[in-house]
Amino acid sequence: KFMLTQPHSVSESPGKTVTISCTRKGGSIAGNYVQWYQQRPGSAPTTVVFEDDQRPPGVPDRFSGSIDRSSNSASLTISGLKIEDEADYYCQSFDDTTVIFGGGTKLTVL
Amino acid sequence: LNLVESGGGLVKPGGSLRLSCAASGFTFSDYTMNWVRQAPGKGLEWVSSISSSRSYIYYSDSVKGRFTISRDNAEDSLFLQMNRLTPEDTAVYYCARLHYDGSGTYYDWFDTWGQGTLVTVSS
Numbered sequence: 001k002f003m004l005t006q007p008h009s010v011s012e013s014p015g016k017t018v019t020i021s022c023t024r025k026g027g028s029i030a031g032n033y034v035q036w037y038q039q040r041p042g043s044a045p046t047t048v049v050f051e052d053d054q055r056p057p058g059v060p061d062r063f064s065g066s067i068d069r070s071s072n073s074a075s076l077t078i079s080g081l082k083i084e085d086e087a088d089y090y091c092q093s094f095d096d097t098t099v100i101f102g103g104g105t106k107l108t109v110l
Numbered sequence: 111l112n113l114v115e116s117g118g119g120l121v122k123p124g125g126s127l128r129l130s131c132a133a134s135g136f137t138f139s140d141y142t143m144n145w146v147r148q149a150p151g152k153g154l155e156w157v158s159s160i161s162s163s164r165s166y167i168y169y170s171d172s173v174k175g176r177f178t179i180s181r182d183n184a185e186d187s188l189f190l191q192m193n194r195l196t197p198e199d200t201a202v203y204y205c206a207r208l209h210y211d212g213s214g215t216y217y218d219w220f221d222t223w224g225q226g227t228l229v230t231v232s233s
Contacts, residue, residue, distance in 0.1 A: 035219040037154070044204055044223040045154065056221065090154050094218040097168045099144070099156035 001095050002026030004034075004102035011108035016081050020105045022091030023073040034074040035092045036065055038085075039104075045090065049076060081109050111135040111222060113205050118227030125195050125231070131188040131205030131224055139183035142166075142208040142216060145190050147201035148226070157203070158190065172198075195231045202226040 003025040012018040022034060034052050037045035047056050049065035052074065062082075067074045078085055086109045091102040117129040131143070145157040158179040159168045167179055178191040188205050204226045209217040 033218055037220070039154075044225050045220070046223070047219060047221060050209070050217070050219040050221075088153075092154075092219070097159075097166075098170065099146075099159070101154045101156060104153040 001098060002093075002100060004091050004093060004100055006089075006091060006102040006105045008103070009106040009108065011110055012081055014081050014083060014109055017077060017079040018081060018107065020076045020078075020089050020091075020107065021071075021073050022075070022102050023071065024093070028069070029067050029072045029074055030069055032093045032095065034065070034067060036063075036074075036076045037090045037092060038087045039090065040087045048089075078107075083109050085109055113207065113222060113224035115203060115205055115224045115227035118203065118229045120230045120232065121195055122233050123196055123231055126191070126193045127195065127229060129190040129192065129203055129227060129229070133186045133188065133207075136207075136222075138181075138186040139163075140212070141210050143181060143188045144206045144208065144220065145179060145188075146204045146206050146220075146223075147199075147229075148204070149198075149201040152201075155201070159208075160188070192229070195229075197231045200229060200231045202228050 005023045036049040038048045039045040048059050048063045052067050053065045062079045064077045088104045090104045112134045114132045121127050142161045144159045160179045176194045180189045205224045206220040207222040209221040
């Protein structure tokens with residue numbers, strides 16, 4: 001099995017751009033699609049990016065995903081930060097029959 | 111489109127609990143369903159998965175042999191029977207649906223989540 005490692009926390013100011021990384025330990029980041037979920041306090045997660053770089057309907061294009069084979073990592077980039085983007089963000093992938101989540105990153109918009 | 115979990119509560123170590131997830135607004139029998147949990151202040155942890163026709167069932171190593179996932183497609187319901195509970199099982203348990211495009215292709219991402227039910231294991 002592989003692991004997905006995320007920074008514990010990131011912070012940035014409103015209007016700026018922030019990138020959250022998700023590094024795969026074991027195997028290639030391109031081997032399985034990566035998804036990103038947003039979880040606001042007290043709420044269930046919602047999907048902001050699926051299949052590395054796709055957005056579900058209703059998710060603003062301020063949210064974008066990518067993968068980088070050289071660093072074996074996926075990234076979630078949020079541009080034009082808003083106060084409401086403050087949340088926990090989780091990356092997720094599949095390992096054959098097992099779902100793997102990253103440890104989560106707390107985004108503070110201050 | 112709704113998933114509503116129930117059955118959480120306080121249980122003593124070694125005890126059992128059965129969670130339910132009622133689905134509505136979609137053809138439940140078409141979808142692979144999952145349980146995902148989140149311990150207080152911690153991250154998301156996948157627990158178990160069951161395919162639409164129950165052909166494929168998987169568990170995380172942390173619950174294998176203690177938890178049993180099942181479903182009733184006639185009643186649009188998902189279940190999780192949890193036995194031999196320990197304090198480490200204390201968490202909010204979410205049911206979550208894997209995306210399906212309706213024409214035979216299944217995807218590896220969760221497109222719908224319930225609001226969760228809290229399970230507390232404590233003496």
